[in-house]
Amino acid sequence: MSEYDQIQKSSLNLKGVGELSAGKKKKKKSKESKHRLEQVVTSQNDDEEVKTKKAYIDKRTPAQIAFDKMQEKRQMERILKKASKTHKHRVEVSRLRSSKMDLRQVIHI
Known part of the structure; x- marks a missing residue:
């Protein structure tokens, strides 16, 4: 039984709950002030976006620009x-390929 002597037998204590807490309750913030702050922040972000778009400088080398253009061209x-x-043309091509494969299998047997 000596193994179990060191076990804590009381319940767990939570931080900020019970007699040890500060005693002051937090004030609830109004939703309107929060909404106003969000509007101010979004308007500032919009202004910053406009400034950053004007101030954007392409720092790629001419080789990188040419490479990107060729990639876009090849993708198009x-x-x-x-x-x-x-769809009809794709089906015909796939049927021709499968028939050629069938002929190869017959010849090898």
């Missing part, structure tokens, strides 16, 4: 290539 080409094929 891929999109147009995929959009040009109809």
Whole structure:
């Protein structure tokens, strides 16, 4: 039983609850003042966004700019290539591929 002698037998004490607490209750803040503060903050953020948009400087090198342009161009080409094929055309291509695969399997057997 000596193993259990060191166990705490009382209930746990929570911070700020009971006789040890400060005794003062917190005042509730009005929702209107909070709403007004949010409006002021958002208006300041809008002003800052306008300033930052005007002050934005492109710090990329000419090579990086050219690389980004080529990537956008290639992506547009891929999109147009995929959009040009109809569903019917895609089905025909897949059927041709599967029939070629079937012929290869028959020949190897």
